[in-house]
Amino acid sequence: MNACVISIGNELLIGQTINTNAAWIGQKLSDIGLLLDTVITVGDEAQAIVEALDAALAKHTVAIVTGGLGPTHDDITKKVITDYFGGKLVFHQPVLDKIKSYFEARGYQMPANNEGQAWLPDNAEILPNKVGSAQGMLFRKNEKYCFVLPGVPREMKYIMETSILPILREQIRDQVILHYTWRTAGVPESVLAEKLDNVAEIEQHGRLAFLPKYTGVDLRLTIKAGTIQNVETHRRAADQHIRAKVDKYIYGTGDIPLEQVVGEILRSRKQTVAVAESCTGGLICHKMTSIAGSSDYFLGGMITYSNDQKIKALGVSEATLVAHGAVSEQTAVEMASGVRHRVDADYGLSVTGIAGPGGGTAEKPVGLVYIGLATPTETRAHRYMFANDREINQERSAATALLLLFKALKGDG
Amino acid sequence: MNACVISIGNELLIGQTINTNAAWIGQKLSDIGLLLDTVITVGDEAQAIVEALDAALAKHTVAIVTGGLGPTHDDITKKVITDYFGGKLVFHQPVLDKIKSYFEARGYQMPANNEGQAWLPDNAEILPNKVGSAQGMLFRKNEKYCFVLPGVPREMKYIMETSILPILREQIRDQVILHYTWRTAGVPESVLAEKLDNVAEIEQHGRLAFLPKYTGVDLRLTIKAGTIQNVETHRRAADQHIRAKVDKYIYGTGDIPLEQVVGEILRSRKQTVAVAESCTGGLICHKMTSIAGSSDYFLGGMITYSNDQKIKALGVSEATLVAHGAVSEQTAVEMASGVRHRVDADYGLSVTGIAGPGGGTAEKPVGLVYIGLATPTETRAHRYMFANDREINQERSAATALLLLFKALKGDG
Numbered sequence: 153m154n155a156c157v158i159s160i161g162n163e164l165l166i167g168q169t170i171n172t173n174a175a176w177i178g179q180k181l182s183d184i185g186l187l188l189d190t191v192i193t194v195g196d197e198a199q200a201i202v203e204a205l206d207a208a209l210a211k212h213t214v215a216i217v218t219g220g221l222g223p224t225h226d227d228i229t230k231k232v233i234t235d236y237f238g239g240k241l242v243f244h245q246p247v248l249d250k251i252k253s254y255f256e257a258r259g260y261q262m263p264a265n266n267e268g269q270a271w272l273p274d275n276a277e278i279l280p281n282k283v284g285s286a287q288g289m290l291f292r293k294n295e296k297y298c299f300v301l302p303g304v305p306r307e308m309k310y311i312m313e314t315s316i317l318p319i320l321r322e323q324i325r326d327q328v329i330l331h332y333t334w335r336t337a338g339v340p341e342s343v344l345a346e347k348l349d350n351v352a353e354i355e356q357h358g359r360l361a362f363l364p365k366y367t368g369v370d371l372r373l374t375i376k377a378g379t380i381q382n383v384e385t386h387r388r389a390a391d392q393h394i395r396a397k398v399d400k401y402i403y404g405t406g407d408i409p410l411e412q413v414v415g416e417i418l419r420s421r422k423q424t425v426a427v428a429e430s431c432t433g434g435l436i437c438h439k440m441t442s443i444a445g446s447s448d449y450f451l452g453g454m455i456t457y458s459n460d461q462k463i464k465a466l467g468v469s470e471a472t473l474v475a476h477g478a479v480s481e482q483t484a485v486e487m488a489s490g491v492r493h494r495v496d497a498d499y500g501l502s503v504t505g506i507a508g509p510g511g512g513t514a515e516k517p518v519g520l521v522y523i524g525l526a527t528p529t530e531t532r533a534h535r536y537m538f539a540n541d542r543e544i545n546q547e548r549s550a551a552t553a554l555l556l557l558f559k560a561l562k563g564d565g
Numbered sequence: 566m567n568a569c570v571i572s573i574g575n576e577l578l579i580g581q582t583i584n585t586n587a588a589w590i591g592q593k594l595s596d597i598g599l600l601l602d603t604v605i606t607v608g609d610e611a612q613a614i615v616e617a618l619d620a621a622l623a624k625h626t627v628a629i630v631t632g633g634l635g636p637t638h639d640d641i642t643k644k645v646i647t648d649y650f651g652g653k654l655v656f657h658q659p660v661l662d663k664i665k666s667y668f669e670a671r672g673y674q675m676p677a678n679n680e681g682q683a684w685l686p687d688n689a690e691i692l693p694n695k696v697g698s699a700q701g702m703l704f705r706k707n708e709k710y711c712f713v714l715p716g717v718p719r720e721m722k723y724i725m726e727t728s729i730l731p732i733l734r735e736q737i738r739d740q741v742i743l744h745y746t747w748r749t750a751g752v753p754e755s756v757l758a759e760k761l762d763n764v765a766e767i768e769q770h771g772r773l774a775f776l777p778k779y780t781g782v783d784l785r786l787t788i789k790a791g792t793i794q795n796v797e798t799h800r801r802a803a804d805q806h807i808r809a810k811v812d813k814y815i816y817g818t819g820d821i822p823l824e825q826v827v828g829e830i831l832r833s834r835k836q837t838v839a840v841a842e843s844c845t846g847g848l849i850c851h852k853m854t855s856i857a858g859s860s861d862y863f864l865g866g867m868i869t870y871s872n873d874q875k876i877k878a879l880g881v882s883e884a885t886l887v888a889h890g891a892v893s894e895q896t897a898v899e900m901a902s903g904v905r906h907r908v909d910a911d912y913g914l915s916v917t918g919i920a921g922p923g924g925g926t927a928e929k930p931v932g933l934v935y936i937g938l939a940t941p942t943e944t945r946a947h948r949y950m951f952a953n954d955r956e957i958n959q960e961r962s963a964a965t966a967l968l969l970l971f972k973a974l975k976g977d978g
Binding site for chain 1: 579585593773785847854868870871878955957
């Protein structure tokens, strides 16, 4: 069995929307051992949708179509696919009642436009959507499955989890696929490859890929076997090889983010952190608090853009700001130490830099960032030169700050 | 002329990486009036790449391939495509020298692995990459263009902007495509469609699409015409119609985010804002400071996760926290007012709520959020019930807070 996702929507093609649905579906299919090997993205055009269905069903057992089920005139997916499988749309009063009560529960009367969503194919199984008004559908033909879902992520996820994944799980028996990931930080891709030494040996256990991110390089091994036991044997052997060579760079496995690893260490030690951000403007706090349960160790943050705020909220001395400037090692040190004391946390992290595009000078160019760390025993700051791009500077600064804290917590910082 | 993007990488199929490259390329092509009508995503497998090239070049003038040009063994794109077009790889000393000096400038010696990146096709034009070690390539055959780029976003963007877009711009003469977007907030998709009334009339000028986001619904019109003048005539006529019907919901056009619109109003009035965040944990500050130049109006933020911090950093009274709890209208009011005074800003925004998954009770369930706003003349807070998902609760809270501030600035809040 293999699968193809068809993503429908002009907004995906002109870059107005990023196709996060395909990634999410790919991950869920991968989790149940079903291989997604193609994603086709096309616009809201009947011919393009038909051609994509032809291509998908020629080579795949399962097609999962998302998008174009909304209430407005540009949503043509349902009609096109019903026609494709030789059916017609019929009116469902119970579905209309549900859509009406869905709107009423949110304090609206159902707009007339939504009535069309109660017309559903007579040749498909309806997959209920309790979090929106567009129902899911399953067309079956010649041992092939064609699932059709709304493009709104929340609704797509609901129908995938309540209807589609259970159906697919039933069908998968004779093969297990595991994607296993080791996450590394602080080492470039090619250096990591050199240190791993004998990649061919690791590849006796599966396919190895190097995936560079802002935070570091992920090593991903794809293992296929007939049983879970065999997969696990391969995973363990590969893990031994990899850890023997590059263990010191590995901060976690799977898709765990560095902010979660850091958080788990802090929680296990009953320690806390506070963050003072200038050029990252809240990104580090946002990353840390995107982790459920972060209130156990994340006490607070100060986003101090102005010098005045650095003085008032963090206690940075005016003399330091005058002598060295807001973007300096000394200021980063006082910010880290200041937030640690003011918030009464065990660790204080700070970032000050020139994110750009404006604000750079010959002496302090865009991309110059100081990152400070105050621990129970010392306070220090490091200097970095990142890129000429605001977003990259903010992302790299945040990743580097988390890495500094991680290393300090592990005692090798 | 039309275009197809081929995204290569197993990480895209198993959901480990979201395909942001395709969206970015789609937007850039759309800006120059070249229609991207298909994206095909496949894994790092020779046969899959060849089939995608066959499909792309059968129906498109331009194929843009990204991914799989890295230094490690799983990067097979260059070899496969060189073979596909009947060429072979040859060694380029000047390219090797550049890669070496690229590494040296970053303080590393070039790892041996990267030497392979100096082997380049003899049947392609090389498109220089000054921000990384994988060069871009252009294969031409039968009036068709096949561009090949690294998948690292920064390197892909560099080669697109310095080499590919200039080449394509030259080729496009006889058709102008404009995607024009009106951004609305505070109105559901189907209500907006009803209020627009006669969509067919708007569609005399182009194709209209409704795109729901966390922040609201975008209306996008795609206009095709022979000249820029004709496109502009259509755009103006559609703009008149749309503004006559739904002007009060429109906060901007194009891809301008609400935080930028809010920022521009503040800057034009020489006013400032400060933000106190609890359950959004820095997301609002991050959004505001992701805008270049935000230091003109964004003074600072306090991320106060703990009650203690709400008292110390914002001056929320202990009595309020005891009587009403941290998630309450009263606390939101005191947070907004507190951050406004402490940071000495014209406006204070605050958010306190239960993002989930933990922390909910029968009385205060996950998804309950209070958003406060302190203006120069009044302070108030509103109650919201969002979803059962941490990420959605954080995103909706941030969007709603920005919308509240926007409405207050416009005087209709």
